[in-house]
Amino acid sequence: MKVTVVGAGNVGATVANVLATKKFCSEVVLVDIKEGVPQGKAMDIMQTAHMLNFDTTVTGVTALPNDPEGYAPTAGSDVVVVTSGMPRKPGMSREDLIGVNAKIVKSVVDQALKYSPNAYFIIISNPMDAMTFLTLKDTKLPRNRILGQGGMLDSSRFRYFLAQALTKAGYPATPADVDGMVIGGHSDKTMVPLVSYATLRGIPVTQLLSKEALDDVVANTKVGGATLTKLLGTSAWIAPGAAAATMVEAIALDAKKLIPCCVYLEGEYGEKDLCIGVPCILGKNGLEKIVEIKLDGEEKAKFEESVQAARNTNAKLGDALK
Ligand SMILES: NC(=O)C1=CN([C@@H]2O[C@H](COP(=O)(O)OP(=O)(O)OC[C@H]3O[C@@H](n4cnc5c(N)ncnc54)[C@H](O)[C@@H]3O)[C@@H](O)[C@H]2O)C=CC1
């Protein structure tokens, strides 16, 4: 399995690093417009190979947007992970990045596709739901090959906050003890943590936590990315990188894993012509199935709000969609 990771910044380098340590890739190519940075990060990762016992070859490449051959070293990639673009600063929303990142995402996807016509694309750059929609419309690829990463990360944050709340309430738990999923847009205001389905080792958390505690968990999950951005001065990268690598792994190993991903809806959940987070089965064909689950009244209303917000953001793509 050959994977290209576009953007050798915080998230991209972490994706490459986690992929190498997971040991299922033969080759990972890190691409950036910067000279030296992708090469340096690849070399740094390779210098852990002996200690971490992996055989993956990680290389770094500089490719400028106007270089028709810049992506030649990425040729034949099975999966392309797109992390190139600006991260937000404290006080910004992900949606504020749309103007600058739409141009970057469109250009790198076109360049990568030329050399890897059969690749699956995993979109990370924000605002991710809109960038996934843009990629789908721009490439005209079938929807099973275009996946946005948001739900894997948001669900992981949901589990973290649930574990903290459960521990505080007298039910000691780690995030690994908890199951929970977040659907909807990858957005501070409109993601939808599915409280009604969350469990501690099979026990509904609604039986263990007060409404107030659950409301706090939901609020913390929704602003999980903004909280880290405030603490770090730029957005997070460790869990985001691991989330993307986990999606690549599900495809590479044909794992048929149920992972919430941002995908193009064609009538599922009563919606069409947008990309948004829903439970998906990921395997060797990328998106293999969208799993439609029953949402309770409040969750359904929140999902619909999230859909509307995603449509409003897509409308701002304007000329990029042409
Ligand atoms: N979907 C998600 O869950 C998450 C999304 N993100 C998003 O991922 C993106 C990257 O974040 P970071 O890695 O923290 O930013 P970063 O600034 O550390 O890295 C971005 C890299 O992209 C490169 N780049 C810019 N234009 C390029 C082009 N045309 N071709 C190749 N490389 C190019 C830059 O030179 C830079 O090295 C941001 O848009 C951020 O908002 C970040 C975390 C989670």
Ligand SMILES: O=C([O-])CC(=O)C(=O)O
């Ligand atoms: O918060 C951000 O801007 C980056 C991101 O999407 C996340 O960490 O969830």
